[in-house]
Amino acid sequence: MAKLVDRPKADLVIRSYIPEVLRGLRVTSRHFWVNFLTRKNVVTIEYPEEKYPYPPRFRGQHRLMKREDDSVRCVACFLCATACPADCITIKAGERSDKNEKYPVSFEIDYIRCIFCGMCEEACPCDAIRLDSGDHKLPGYTREEEVLQKEDLLAKGGLSIAKQGGILQ
Ligand code: SF4
Ligand code: SF4
Numbered sequence: 001m002a003k004l005v006d007r008p009k010a011d012l013v014i015r016s017y018i019p020e021v022l023r024g025l026r027v028t029s030r031h032f033w034v035n036f037l038t039r040k041n042v043v044t045i046e047y048p049e050e051k052y053p054y055p056p057r058f059r060g061q062h063r064l065m066k067r068e069d070d071s072v073r074c075v076a077c078f079l080c081a082t083a084c085p086a087d088c089i090t091i092k093a094g095e096r097s098d099k100n101e102k103y104p105v106s107f108e109i110d111y112i113r114c115i116f117c118g119m120c121e122e123a124c125p126c127d128a129i130r131l132d133s134g135d136h137k138l139p140g141y142t143r144e145e146e147v148l149q150k151e152d153l154l155a156k157g158g159l160s161i162a163k164q165g166g167i168l169q
Pocket of ligand 2: 073074075076077078079080081091123124125126127128129
């Protein structure tokens with residue numbers, strides 16, 4: 001059974017909302033001046049000049065790692081491209097002349113499709129691809145800008161001394 005509740009009578013002052021608006025403005029002003037003068041509870045930062053450090057497990061822009069002789073570690077095995085659920089890695093393989101190995105003639109990642117799941121990194125047996133660059137891919141104006149090439153990925157890459165086969169040293 002429905003219970004009837006009496007509505008309190010609202011006089012003209014209450015119905016004008018002026019006291020409540022003034023009360024709200026008082027609270028807003030208090031927060032504004034406290035934050036402006038003390039910056040005590042301010043959680044925003046002056047991005048992009050100031051940036052929060054990403055957590056250690058943050059998955060950002062990919063990088064291709066290098067060997068001690070500065071050549072690319074990738075052996076164009078296609079495991080990352082096969083594991084990628086977004087089908088966004090395209091590799092063209094070539095033969096290395098100095099070793100009985102392949103290498104990527106081209107290595108592209110389409111960032112319009114990438115979901116930063118890290119499966120490529122997990123699948124790689126050579127520690128050749130990582131998402132630990134600490135940067136995120138900056139947006140571009142064209143679709144072409146969203147496809148990073150081998151050179152872009154190598155530019156962020158560093159030395160990896162992992163044994164080929166995935167055992168970290
Ligand atoms: S992070 Fe995931 S979606 Fe992006 S390239 Fe790697 S496997 Fe593909
Ligand atoms: S899994 Fe590693 S070695 Fe194989 S193609 Fe991908 S990045 Fe290169």
